[in-house]
Every structure is written in structure tokens, then in C-alpha cells.
Amino acid sequence: MNETTLSSGFDAIPQAILDKLTRFDMPAVRGIDASEQTMEVAGVTVPVYQCESLVLGSGAAGMRATVELQRRGVDVLVASTGLFAGTSACSGSDKQTLYTASTDYKGDNFVKYAQSLCSGGAMDFSTAYVEAVGSIDAMGGLQYMGLPLPHDDQGAILRYQTDHDEAGRATSCGPRTSKLMVKVLFEEALTLGVRILPSCSGIQIVKETVDGAERVCGLIALHREEKRNDYGLIFIRCEDLIIATGGPGELYRDSVYPHHCHGGLGLALEAGVELCNVTESQFGIGTPRTNFPWNLSGTYVQVMPRIYSVDAEGNEIHFLKRFYRTTREMVSNTFRKGYQWPYHSTRMLDYGSSLLDLAVFLEQQAGRKVYLDFLRNPEPVNEGDDFSLDNLDPDVREYLENNEALQELPIDRLRRMNPLAIELYRMHGSDLAAEPLEFAMNNQHMNGGILIDDWGRTSLAGCYAIGEAAGSHGVTRPGGAALNSGQVFGKRVALAIKRARDGKTNTVADAAVVSGAIEGTLKDADRFVSGGSVRKPKVVKTEIQARMSDNAGIICTADEVKSALEAATALRCEVEAEGLQVSSASMVGQAFRWRHMAWVSEAVLTALDYYISAGGGSRGARAICSEDGTRCPDAKVEDLSRFNFIEEQAKDREEKLIVSRVEEGLQVSALPVDLTPEVQREFFEKGWGSYLIKEG
Ligand SMILES: Cc1cc2nc3c(=O)[nH]c(=O)nc-3n(C[C@H](O)[C@H](O)[C@H](O)COP(=O)(O)OP(=O)(O)OC[C@H]3O[C@@H](n4cnc5c(N)ncnc54)[C@H](O)[C@@H]3O)c2cc1C
Secondary structure (H helix, E strand, O other): OOHHHHHOHHHHOOHHHHHHHHOOOOOOOOOOOOOOOEEEEOOEEEEEEEOOEEEEOOOHHHHHHHHHHHHOOOOEEEEOOOOOOHHHHHOOOOOOEEEOOOOOOOOOOHHHHHHHHHOOOOOOHHHHHHHHHHHHHHHHHHHHHOOOOOEOOOOOEOOEOOOOOOOOOEEEOOOOHHHHHHHHHHHHHHHHOOEEEOOEEEEEEEEEEEOOEEEEEEEEEEEOOOOOOOOOEEEEEOOEEEEOOOOOHHHOOOEOOOOOOOOOHHHHHHOOOOEEOOOOEEEEEEEOOOOOOEEOOOHHHHOOOEEEEEOOOOOEEOHHHHOOOOHHHHHHHHHHOOOOOOOOHHHHHHHOOHHHHHHHHHHHHOOOEEEEEOOOOOOOOOOOOOOOOOOOOHHHHHHHHHOOOOOOOHHHHHHHHOHHHHHHHHHOOOOOOOOOEEEEEEEEEEOOEEOOOOOOEOOOEOEEEOHHHEOOOOOOOOOOHHHHHHHHHHHHHHHHHHHHHOOOOOOOOOHHHHHHHHHHHHHHHHHHHHOOOOOOHHHHHHHHHHHHHHHOOOEEOHHHHHHHHHHHHHHHHHHHHHOOOOOOHHHHHHHHHHHHHHHHHHHHHHHHHHHHHOOOOEEOOEEEEOOOOOEOOOOOOOOOHHHOEOEOOHHHHHEEEEEEEEOOEEEEEEEEOOOOOOOOOOOHHHHHHHHHHHHO
């Protein structure tokens, strides 16, 4: 493409070029042959697989760890429920974002970058710094593997500003950045000859005691292709396990995750692995899962489509006019959802952009469907106060001017700024140029997860967690930091494992421990099939998802969280004691997954209840509403006094909340974090020597 074509924007780009970023094939993957090694447990033949490092999950994080491990000569096996399932392969937004140190203009400042990652609290500065410096290599590695990140002729990657991003460190390959990441990582893995076990779900971590301390020795999994026993049960013997199973997207009814994202937090909790910051999630506007789940940040809202709801009688309601005072205020805040995408309680104040989130949430609660219409400009808030591109807040007008996007209609502005955004919906059955798009407030991402240190190590020796499974983020995170974190920690776990393994020979797992664990799992599976319980996974799913969306969404109260926790604990105890009921052996995976999810839901509510009971205020994704609250959003005519909320306490930023499994359930404790922006400077000759020794 020449400079003339570039300067005339998207209008001149041939469709075939755009298609490469949205309509591309994933590589064909051939799974490994069935293992011939088996063991007999309670009269059942159980196939056994062996590897040094087992990567569980094949999203962008898991595949980065895989490639980095294989390159370092570690014998790695990837086992995954769906090779191209999960959020990396199936989610995105108008410009799905990767947040890395900027190579733009005068370069970046890693300390400032790290500060922006941990500024919301509950995250150590050291972790943030590791992600900041590691981002250069994370991005460079992906570029080397073929990720088409846009850059200028000097080689600087093109940037823009995203959520919680003061410096403009965001970049993107378009709506499908993370799918393209998975693609290039898989291609690399295949070139390197990595062993892959598709259609394989981990259901139980097996531990043994070595020198008085517990460590991982393998994983019990269900393999859909396996026919040597009724359940497809296999055992994978490994020295190290990397949990890269993504986030618990199935936790909420109102969710923009793709279907079947269960994550690995329940698997970890059952094995006694500690979780952290599970109170912290992101909620925002997106298309519902019943259609095509997709995030609606960036240009989708920056073009300021008309927003309205429809009641049961089919009447169109201009609900935002009850919230904002002028048309300019309403549309400028619609625009700001582009880079202030996640809901935040304080942005409900002063007629800010999360007042829009609250308004949408209330329409949903009232049973009305909400739409974006790209064919019509916004309706006026007051009579005579018509929408005009000449009457916008200065930042909004400047952005549209800079992007030459002052066309008459939202669809034309979108076509000008980001035709891929239109293309993506067209591919999934919605033509934004022909009909309005239904949307809703949804759960999208969990910032918390499995507690890790700065090498991705969990509280269980030999067990690592990366990507969305890991609780590496604090309360807030810039958009794109999730994908970066998965890449950085994907490499760091490989380094840590290589260093820890060098010179060591593989151990032999304690056969009695392994048989005992498998026998226990087989008994659970038998019980699920023989109908010991009346509860079916589907019923448990509906109950958990409704409880989480209704009581642990963007608006919470102490009482509602407490009673939700009581119900969640009762459900988990019942599921533990009586199991679940499935109709056939091939369905036991559902039962194990929903037993895990019962734990995860209880863990989130336990942490939330602990936080609120200790006086914790509104932060991150949630407003903690109470009569004792000191802040209250205002609206033009709507009475919002019931959303009086408690402010965040500064002291809460200084700790992570840890959820651990104890004898009878779960317990929460606080772990102090160090937010001091200090970096230990290393000197070359001194540091070089110690590096060479560590690398071996
Ligand atoms: C709509 C949407 C938009 C987003 N936009 C952005 C963005 O712009 N920037 C950003 O940084 N982040 C974004 N995120 C978040 C980001 O996409 C995810 O955090 C990230 O892709 C997670 O990658 P992962 O590799 O950890 O997990 P995933 O990509 O979810 O992969 C998990 C893998 O684990 C497998 N698996 C799950 N359980 C098991 C099991 N028990 N056994 C075996 N395998 C298992 C799955 O099949 C899958 O292969 C977005 C998320 C959504 C939903």
C-alpha cells in the first residue's frame, strides 16, 4: 500500500485487505496419537500421558507459554477443551486492544507505565513493572511470529488511547487482535512440533507430598475422543502444570463472554490453590450472548449512534433524556464510552459516562430491550436542542475532526473510522447499515483469579497460572493489559520452569496417590450418572448465573451480597455432598464443571462480603450502595437516591484479598501490596554474571 492510499483513510482499502484481518482461517491441528500407556484403577482402564510441563488451555496466554517452553527444550504438552474456543479466539471489540510500551515518537517510561497498571491498587508495583518491561518482548515476539500490528514507516507501532490510559499505549490489529494472536502462536507451535491434545478438559489436579510439602504431580482430565473407559477419563503425568484456562465467563447470566468459558478457578480451589482479587471484574456495554457476544467500546460509540429502548408494546423510548441535561452532554458521554468503557461508580457522578451504563442497566431491569441505531443521529434531550456535530465537547469534536469523521450519519462516521467494526457484525448476522443493534450491560472480564507471584507461581508448588486465569491485575487495568499480561507471564513461567528444572531429572509420581485420586474421581462420576442427586447441572447453572447477575453486578448492597453468599454456600455444600445428576456417562464433564462453578461463585461472594463488611467502598466494577453512602449520582429528572454509594477507602488499595480453601469452606485474608514505584537498578557486569548462572 502506498502513502497516497494510506492518507485517504479506510475508504480506499480493498476488501481483500480488510478480510485478512477478520475472515482468516485458523491452522489445521492434528492432535497426538492416543497414549498406549494405561493403568488399572478399580477395574477401569485409564490411559496415561506423560510430559514435563502441561499447559492447560490454548488461548493466547497458554499458547505463548507453550511456544516459550518448547523453545527452551522443555517437553511440553497442551491440553485444551476447545483449541480455538475461549475469549482470545472468540472475543473482541471494534479495535481489540493490546497495551504495550509505546515505541511512538519519544518512547515510553516504564515506571510511569507500571504506575498506570497498579494505580487502582491491590497490585504490587513489582508485578506492574514486570508487565511493563516485558511488554516490549511480548509484542516483539508476536510481530516476529507474524502478528500484523500497524506501524509507521520508521517502524513505530501506531497507538491510541484506551481505558485507564493516560499515555496512549494501545494498539490493535482490528476487531480480532487476540484471535490473530492465537493464530500466529499456533502456527509457531506447529512449526516447533509441539504436542497437542484437543477436546481434553482438566477436572482435577493431583498432588503428592514431597519432602513434607505438597506439589503437583498430574492432572485428571476428560478426553472426548477416549473410548477405553465410559467417561473418557485420562491421567496426565507432569512435573509442572500451567493453568491457562481463561476467565469464569459462565458465572454471570448477563455476560459478553463467548459460551462455555468456565475457566479454572474451581479446579484450582478444589485443589487448595489460593485465589486473589476475585472481587474485581469489569462490566460494560456489549451485545448479549444470546446474539453475537461482542464488546461495544471504541468507534461503535464514538460515532454517537442513537440510543433507545423498546417496551413490551413496541414503543421506542428515549430513556437517556431522563438522565442527561442537554443533547451535547448526552452525546459527548456516549462518545466517551469509547475509551471509558468499563463501568465505574465515580463516573456516574457529574453526569459522566457511567450514568449511561446505569441508565442502560435500569432499562434492562425494567424488562426493556436497548438498542444502538447507526442509521439515525441521537434524539434531542430538550425541545429545540437538536444533535449537531458543531455542538460537541471540544475533545469529542477534535477527535472526529482528526479522523475526518464528520459525516452526517453515525453509520457513515463508522464506515469512515472503522469499516472492520461493521464487517464483523455483518459476518455474524447483524447489518449495522440496515438495522439497529441490541445491547446490554454485561460482565466481561475478571481482573482477579489465581494468586501468582511475579514468576506466575501459585500457592501450590509446580502449579503456575497465566492469562485471565491468573489474578495478576489490580482493581483497574488499562484496556489491552489483559492480553499483554498473558504474553508476559507466558514467557515468565517458561523462564521460571526452565531455571527450576535445569540439571534435575524427572521424578516418578507416587502410584498410590495417583490411583487414589483417580478412584475418587471415578466414584464422583459414577454418582453423577447413577442419580444420587436431583439437581441437574443446567439448573445449578441458571441459579448461579441469576444470583451473580442480580446480586453481584454493578450495583451491590451489603444485605443482598450476604444473602446471596448464604445461598451460594448452601448450594455448594449440597453439590459437594450429593453431587449432580446427569443422564449419561458422556455428560459427566458438565457435572464436574458446575461443581467447580459453585465453588467460584461462593469464592467471589465470600470475598465481596468480606470486603463490604470491613467497610469497603465502591471501586472497580461495583457501586456499594447504602443509606450511609456519601456520594450519589444526579440525573436530569430520574430519582437516583437509591444509588447513594459508599466511597472507596484508600487503605483498601494497599492489600489484595486472598481466598483460601479451609476445612469447611472458604476463608478470606488480606495480603499487603507494595505500591512504591521503586526499581532495583542492576549494573551490567554484576547482573550479567548472575544472569548467566541463573540461565545455566
Ligand atoms: C468481548 C471481550 C472483549 C475483550 N477485549 C479485550 C481487549 O481489547 N484487550 C484485552 O487485553 N483483553 C480483552 N478482553 C479480555 C481478553 O480477551 C482475555 O482476558 C484473554 O483473551 C484471555 O486469554 P487466556 O489465554 O487467558 O484465556 P482464553 O483465551 O479464554 O483461553 C482459555 C482456554 O482454556 C481452555 N479451557 C478452559 N477450561 C479448561 C479446562 N478445564 N481444561 C482444559 N482447557 C480448558 C479453553 O477451551 C480455551 O482454549 C476481552 C474479553 C471479552 C470477553
